[in-house]
Amino acid sequence: MKISVLSLLMLLIFCPHTMAQANNKSFCLLKDRLFVQQVKDIYLNPQTYGDKIVQIEGFFEKYMDDNNKERYEVFRKTAGCCGDDGRAGFEFVYKKEKLKFGPNEWIMVEAIVKEGMIDGYDHVYLEAISVTKKDKGKAKEFVM
Numbered sequence: 001m002k003i004s005v006l007s008l009l010m011l012l013i014f015c016p017h018t019m020a021q022a023n024n025k026s027f028c029l030l031k032d033r034l035f036v037q038q039v040k041d042i043y044l045n046p047q048t049y050g051d052k053i054v055q056i057e058g059f060f061e062k063y064m065d066d067n068n069k070e071r072y073e074v075f076r077k078t079a080g081c082c083g084d085d086g087r088a089g090f091e092f093v094y095k096k097e098k099l100k101f102g103p104n105e106w107i108m109v110e111a112i113v114k115e116g117m118i119d120g121y122d123h124v125y126l127e128a129i130s131v132t133k134k135d136k137g138k139a140k141e142f143v144m
Helices: 005-014 035-044
Strands: 026-029 052-064 070-080 083-093 106-118 121-133
Touching: 035 083, 052 083, 052 121, 070 121, 083 106
Parallel strands: 026 052, 083 121
Antiparallel strands: 052 070, 052 106, 070 083, 106 121
16 A cells, blocks of 8 residues: 655654553654644555554544444544634544543543444544543644
8 A cells, every 4th residue: 555755754753653551552642733634644544553542632522323323523623614614533432431521522532543434435533542531721722
């Protein structure tokens, strides 16, 4: 499979080779700067991130899918067609328990990037290892 030069550069800059706690895997921290580009790179090259723990902060949202199954998202606001109505982030699964965060609470997700088929389409999502409520602090809710 092709791996773009940009993908390799993103890995070198944002995914230091430090060891993560339980899984002895490298971290890949999605930072405020270049957030949208990093998210896009993960969607385009998920196999490149498969051996890394991705750490992402953003708003929490849950919704019910067509099969009445609860789904979770972590995202940031981005530019859209009419101002700041866009979003960048990921759907994620958390198998340990149902999450009880409120809409738009700020969370941090540590997860592994996964690929799967949903309704006949390839789907990139995160399989969460941990999900914690955070104080937004200096993190930007609106990113480019």
